[in-house]
Amino acid sequence: MANEPLPPDPEQIVPAPPTSRTTLIGLAVALVVVLVGFVLVIKWMNRPASLGDTSSLPVLGEPNAPLTIYEYASFTCERCAQVRPMVKEVLSRYPGQVKVAFIHLPQGPPVATQAALAGLCAQEQGKFWEFADLMFERQASWYRDPNPLPLWLTYASQAGMDTNRLAQCLNSEQMAKTIQQQAMMAAGQVIQSTPTFLIGNSRLPQPRSVDDFVRLIDKELAAQKKG
Amino acid sequence: MKDEGGGMKPDSSNAEPARTKREFSSFVHHPSLSLLCRVLVGGTFIVAATMKLMVPSENFEAAVRAFQLVPESWEWPIALVLPWIELFAGAFCLVGLYTRWSAAVIAGMLVGFVGALIWVQWKGLDLQTCGCFGRWDFVKTPGGLLVRDLVLLALTLPLLRRQRFWCSLEEYARAKQ
Numbered sequence: 001m002a003n004e005p006l007p008p009d010p011e012q013i014v015p016a017p018p019t020s021r022t023t024l025i026g027l028a029v030a031l032v033v034v035l036v037g038f039v040l041v042i043k044w045m046n047r048p049a050s051l052g053d054t055s056s057l058p059v060l061g062e063p064n065a066p067l068t069i070y071e072y073a074s075f076t077c078e079r080c081a082q083v084r085p086m087v088k089e090v091l092s093r094y095p096g097q098v099k100v101a102f103i104h105l106p107q108g109p110p111v112a113t114q115a116a117l118a119g120l121c122a123q124e125q126g127k128f129w130e131f132a133d134l135m136f137e138r139q140a141s142w143y144r145d146p147n148p149l150p151l152w153l154t155y156a157s158q159a160g161m162d163t164n165r166l167a168q169c170l171n172s173e174q175m176a177k178t179i180q181q182q183a184m185m186a187a188g189q190v191i192q193s194t195p196t197f198l199i200g201n202s203r204l205p206q207p208r209s210v211d212d213f214v215r216l217i218d219k220e221l222a223a224q225k226k227g
Numbered sequence: 228m229k230d231e232g233g234g235m236k237p238d239s240s241n242a243e244p245a246r247t248k249r250e251f252s253s254f255v256h257h258p259s260l261s262l263l264c265r266v267l268v269g270g271t272f273i274v275a276a277t278m279k280l281m282v283p284s285e286n287f288e289a290a291v292r293a294f295q296l297v298p299e300s301w302e303w304p305i306a307l308v309l310p311w312i313e314l315f316a317g318a319f320c321l322v323g324l325y326t327r328w329s330a331a332v333i334a335g336m337l338v339g340f341v342g343a344l345i346w347v348q349w350k351g352l353d354l355q356t357c358g359c360f361g362r363w364d365f366v367k368t369p370g371g372l373l374v375r376d377l378v379l380l381a382l383t384l385p386l387l388r389r390q391r392f393w394c395s396l397e398e399y400a401r402a403k404q
Binding site for chain 2: 019020023024027028031032035039042043045046048190191192193196202203204205206208
């Protein structure tokens, strides 16, 4: 048994007979056509949906500005905090031409959703941007705090909000539904990371500099003028 | 070895290791194992490419940017082209057409991915996502991603040595001749 020779592997030992090059190329072309068709179909099936009703979103900048930038962000996202100065710079460069609408996309730990709820509650009191600025500026202070509510209440007070109303609002079912609706908005737009900005028909995930915004804004404003 | 009456007898002390080696070689070169490798590697690349191609390319561009590995002007072309290369290489490998070439392309990409992940570890970058499977990636840590890519690379290497592939379009084309 020990000396019995093993059967040779024909695939290794017998040299491969030649194959018709034409047949192989024909099969390859057919495969490429099938794959391109497949990709076109999945792209069409997953095309971004319309944003829907955006009238309830908090807006920064001139409300009648012709171009709206939709910002998908989370209070817990470090990069979102880093791009805040860029957003303000963009608004100052395009006065009356551009406005920014904020959409919550809480990702990561449960505190992200709680923070987004606090943001909606601030919006209810007409103090969203003041509260958002404080939340982003002091993100490092509260992000890893197991109970960040006292800090949030401090920020709310500094933003001129009614802190008792905020504490009650955080348990509101309506606000939780709004967060879900905004998450569905993000899913419909195939947003996968924060911050992502929708500028007209263009999208800008995780911008590096104001120039990234300027390039797309100029393009969209030019398209609006032509259209 | 000792000559007894003109016949050659194997040295019993070397016979077992030699046999084990041949059995291992036979297992490694078994046609069904190469088919399994093609299904695993090709299937993984097809799924990864599909996950990237079904979303806007800007999403993958952001993932490429997060690696901080290539110049800014390369990010968009990579985001645009890489998923297509993954799809074609994966599909050609899976169906067994230009199999060695497609396996070589896949191996090249995997070496690149491993290098990129080592770079991420070395730089201590915090990736939101590697972009490999879009947001559906279940492996989150650079270490886990590195292991996955090395396993895939190990599965690809046997395909580079073979000339013929069982249950492949290449064999179908030969049979048709």
